Amino acid sequence: MSLLQEVWQAVKAIGTGMATVHKRVYEEAPTEFYPYVKPELPPVSVQSLALVENEDGSERCIVCLQCERACPAQVITIERHRNPEGKGFLIDRFDIDLVNCMYCAACVEACPVSSIVTIQDFEMSTYDLQTLKADIDFLHEQARRARQWYSPKFGVELRTDDGRIEKAPPEMQPGGLAEILKPAEEVDS
Amino acid sequence: MSTMNLEPVPGRTDEMIVNMGPQHPATHGVLRVVLGLEGERITRAVPHIGYLHRNHEKIEEARTYPMVIAYTDRMDYVSGTQNELPFVLAVEDMLGVEVPDRAKKIRTIFFELYRLASHLVWMGTAMLDLGAISPFLYTFWDREIILGIVEKTAGARMLPNYYTFGGVRRDVHPDFFKDVADFLDHMERRMVDYEHLVLESPVVHARTKGVGVLDQERAVARGVSGPVLRASGVAYDVRKAFPYDAYPDVEFEIPTSPDGDTYARFWVRFQEMYQSIRILRQLLELTPKTGPYKGRAPARLKPPAGERYRAVENSRGELGVLVVSDGSDKPYRVKHRGAAFSNLQIIPDLFVGAKFSDAIAILSSLDPVFGEIDR
Amino acid sequence: MRPIPIPEDRHFRPRLIGYDPQKSRPWLERTVYAAYVFVFWLIVIATYAGVPALFGALGWDGGWGFVLMRVLQVVLLFLLSAVIALLLILVLRKYLGKVQERFGPMHYGPAGGIQTVFDALKLLAKEDFVPAAADALTFRLAPAVTFVASFAMFAVIPFASGWVLADTNVGLIYLIAVSTLSAYGVLLGGVSSGNKWALIGALRAGAQMVSYEIPLALVFLTVAVWSGTLRLGGIVDAQLGLWNFLPLALPFVLYVIASLAELKHIPFDFPEAESELIAGYNVEYSGMSFAFFFLAEFVELFLLPALIVVFFFGGWHGPLFGIEPGSLAAGALESLYFTLKTAVWVWIFLWIRATLPRYRDDQLMEFAWKAMIPLALFGLVLAAYMRLIWR
Numbered sequence A: 001m002s003l004l005q006e007v008w009q010a011v012k013a014i015g016t017g018m019a020t021v022h023k024r025v026y027e028e029a030p031t032e033f034y035p036y037v038k039p040e041l042p043p044v045s046v047q048s049l050a051l052v053e054n055e056d057g058s059e060r061c062i063v064c065l066q067c068e069r070a071c072p073a074q075v076i077t078i079e080r081h082r083n084p085e086g087k088g089f090l091i092d093r094f095d096i097d098l099v100n101c102m103y104c105a106a107c108v109e110a111c112p113v114s115s116i117v118t119i120q121d122f123e124m125s126t127y128d129l130q131t132l133k134a135d136i137d138f139l140h141e142q143a144r145r146a147r148q149w150y151s152p153k154f155g156v157e158l159r160t161d162d163g164r165i166e167k168a169p170p171e172m173q174p175g176g177l178a179e180i181l182k183p184a185e186e187v188d189s
Numbered sequence B: 001m002s003t004m005n006l007e008p009v010p011g012r013t014d015e016m017i018v019n020m021g022p023q024h025p026a027t028h029g030v031l032r033v034v035l036g037l038e039g040e041r042i043t044r045a046v047p048h049i050g051y052l053h054r055n056h057e058k059i060e061e062a063r064t065y066p067m068v069i070a071y072t073d074r075m076d077y078v079s080g081t082q083n084e085l086p087f088v089l090a091v092e093d094m095l096g097v098e099v100p101d102r103a104k105k106i107r108t109i110f111f112e113l114y115r116l117a118s119h120l121v122w123m124g125t126a127m128l129d130l131g132a133i134s135p136f137l138y139t140f141w142d143r144e145i146i147l148g149i150v151e152k153t154a155g156a157r158m159l160p161n162y163y164t165f166g167g168v169r170r171d172v173h174p175d176f177f178k179d180v181a182d183f184l185d186h187m188e189r190r191m192v193d194y195e196h197l198v199l200e201s202p203v204v205h206a207r208t209k210g211v212g213v214l215d216q217e218r219a220v221a222r223g224v225s226g227p228v229l230r231a232s233g234v235a236y237d238v239r240k241a242f243p244y245d246a247y248p249d250v251e252f253e254i255p256t257s258p259d260g261d262t263y264a265r266f267w268v269r270f271q272e273m274y275q276s277i278r279i280l281r282q283l284l285e286l287t288p289k290t291g292p293y294k295g296r297a298p299a300r301l302k303p304p305a306g307e308r309y310r311a312v313e314n315s316r317g318e319l320g321v322l323v324v325s326d327g328s329d330k331p332y333r334v335k336h337r338g339a340a341f342s343n344l345q346i347i348p349d350l351f352v353g354a355k356f357s358d359a360i361a362i363l364s365s366l367d368p369v370f371g372e373i374d375r
Numbered sequence C: 001m002r003p004i005p006i007p008e009d010r011h012f013r014p015r016l017i018g019y020d021p022q023k024s025r026p027w028l029e030r031t032v033y034a035a036y037v038f039v040f041w042l043i044v045i046a047t048y049a050g051v052p053a054l055f056g057a058l059g060w061d062g063g064w065g066f067v068l069m070r071v072l073q074v075v076l077l078f079l080l081s082a083v084i085a086l087l088l089i090l091v092l093r094k095y096l097g098k099v100q101e102r103f104g105p106m107h108y109g110p111a112g113g114i115q116t117v118f119d120a121l122k123l124l125a126k127e128d129f130v131p132a133a134a135d136a137l138t139f140r141l142a143p144a145v146t147f148v149a150s151f152a153m154f155a156v157i158p159f160a161s162g163w164v165l166a167d168t169n170v171g172l173i174y175l176i177a178v179s180t181l182s183a184y185g186v187l188l189g190g191v192s193s194g195n196k197w198a199l200i201g202a203l204r205a206g207a208q209m210v211s212y213e214i215p216l217a218l219v220f221l222t223v224a225v226w227s228g229t230l231r232l233g234g235i236v237d238a239q240l241g242l243w244n245f246l247p248l249a250l251p252f253v254l255y256v257i258a259s260l261a262e263l264k265h266i267p268f269d270f271p272e273a274e275s276e277l278i279a280g281y282n283v284e285y286s287g288m289s290f291a292f293f294f295l296a297e298f299v300e301l302f303l304l305p306a307l308i309v310v311f312f313f314g315g316w317h318g319p320l321f322g323i324e325p326g327s328l329a330a331g332a333l334e335s336l337y338f339t340l341k342t343a344v345w346v347w348i349f350l351w352i353r354a355t356l357p358r359y360r361d362d363q364l365m366e367f368a369w370k371a372m373i374p375l376a377l378f379g380l381v382l383a384a385y386m387r388l389i390w391r
């Protein structure tokens, strides 16, 4: 008898399994139609890096080399010289090897002025890896094409149609912005 | 047997030397096992690893402490933030950093989410190895939801680089708790289906019961850990034995099975998924919606000279790290204790004498991830 | 180094052919399937009614004319098998897609309807590669053997009353002989490939064949005993009152299991076993040789369900709505019934494929020798007794 029971159990289990599989036919597939419909990524999503300029076209970056020091993959190369008139430094060279970059966003976190930011242009496929050895023009171009970007210091920023840079409304901001806006002491206490 | 390359035995014509891997579909990456086959029966088995070697530990010694976290992610790439935790814990111990309670809970939520994700990947690929295609696509869709939740907060899906000394890098997304709760509801519904398709399927029973039995002594002697060890009847779990983060605050059980066969390993992983859901439900209740997410860590990270070993219970077992500091801003030595690496050692024991098809089932039940094994 | 400037829309976007993102259109899909079935049906009618009528009208139905007619019919049947393969691969991919929460082919043709045609063209265009370690002659012969062995089964399949190429009195024996041959193709292909995985696949195919062929033959015998004839048309005729799957329930179940094994279909696809043997016996094949293995597989996926229908589900029987039996219209209707019944069984096979994992090969052998053969013998004796008592 137990043999028959076993057979019955097996048949029942196979039947249940087949029913489980078949019921998906009536459910909607969660497929994303990627090349036709671009996915909406969360604003903090790290897909590529860009170097943001100010609205007047001047450099936001103060060439403090923080990002170069923070980069685990050591793919950022910055050369600078002292500004002959006035304070600070000027950029000679700002290269990021986006091929070897591991998109950890440590550089973005380190930047004191939110000059280097993460953007969501993930369509970086190319036939020639040399195109991804980004220099400063490339990084500026990435920022000019981007509609929005993110950095931990300033949160999400938007580029309006007339080229101005605006802080995104609070509902677009990711978590932790309340803490970002508060002075640092409050956070730690 | 001890030689690396399996030479044919002179005068023996009934044994065929087959090279399984490194491009074999069932080796979960780049394992290579040289098998001596006598018909379908395996007479000898020599595993070869190292095809994905990236020299992690040495690279990490040349990086400052915060940089290392990004590298640890790349070990067990299926279970994301779980790899960061042992290193973060060890350095926090050395620095004496206070971690806020809420940060601990958020870390644990991520930890358990990734356990679910990793076990889902295991389930899909194990069923694919056994020949069923559909569960693979179902589990990957569920995992996709988890990765979406993680991406919303941490900015990346598989390698989020999210934990940091003293807590987490940024606060969770406002929708986070709701998303997780919704996902758990979804997951509970799906678990019923997975039970039907995996645990209850008579074909799975036929393929896994009594196959690849690992007895308790050998499991302990070989240093396996995680679900593989617990399936052999040893109730060792780092989460209970050496609790870390928010695990002392939550209730959960350690599922064990006395059988030690492939089915037991399947069963234990399944029960762990239920336990993960249970832990996550409790943590959603316990975690305050707002509050500090990061303690104060020194700006220049220079732990005092000394060494520290911390381990966590990752999806595959005990993932540990030994950090030796010489007082500079770079670790003097970082040594990872990989769970999948240790579990892989039992391959020759379990393979020899098994059928070739059994070997595939056994390998899938060990759930190796080669990013971590080859490091 | 200056990076190459990136154009605004730098990414390849596939053209939209019969494709609407975000939407699955079940009715369009069903129309596509119906169109394939319609083509299938037309070819069947042309083969079994059109060609004989044409030759009859021309007065060529004797001597060489008869041979020519048969050749034409075989050519049409080859066309039929191509249509079957195209349709079944499409349905397989679509159905697997549906149950796996995805869409399956969507891009070419209405609802992806001509995707498989493109796939076939791709295979035609590919290099037919013979590895250096292979035995070239056997290697090239094996797909042909497999395909011919499956294709030869068409000779005795009755699509409607009288619609059969060879209405021979030994139809069942012919079937047993021919269906066994297809395993030879697999064996030859695997052994001659010069690849260890292919060799293991071939060994498994051989071991599998000796285990499932015996219960299969015993079930054939049971059907013959119950119906009192070896002629397939006669077997169908004998089911006029009662379809065989009720009195012969046990042999029916055994037949379904054995035909899964004969098809090398999940849960018994050991000779291929992608995750174990990579692709088993056909791992070294490419281009058209591979396509012929594929064609043979899908022709068998049609033929074995068709045999289930012939043996157990009353073949072409169905309501005729007062059409005079034997006429063209009646034949057409009957062949449609036959096709639809077969389609249901094909779908069940695909459904099994979507659900189950794979057994281990020794488990099939154990099951075949220890359970199926005794049960098949028992079914045979039972059928004989039942026939003595009731008929």
Ligand code: SF4
Pocket: A070, A071, A072, A073, A074, A075, A076, A096, A100, A101, A102, A103, A104, A105, A106, A107, A108
């Ligand atoms: S994302 Fe990480 S790896 Fe890439 S440049 Fe920034 S710090 Fe370096």
Ligand code: SF4
Pocket: A060, A061, A062, A063, A064, A065, A066, A067, A068, A078, A110, A111, A112, A113, A114, A115, A116
């Ligand atoms: S950290 Fe920011 S400001 Fe400093 S060099 Fe890098 S991009 Fe410029």
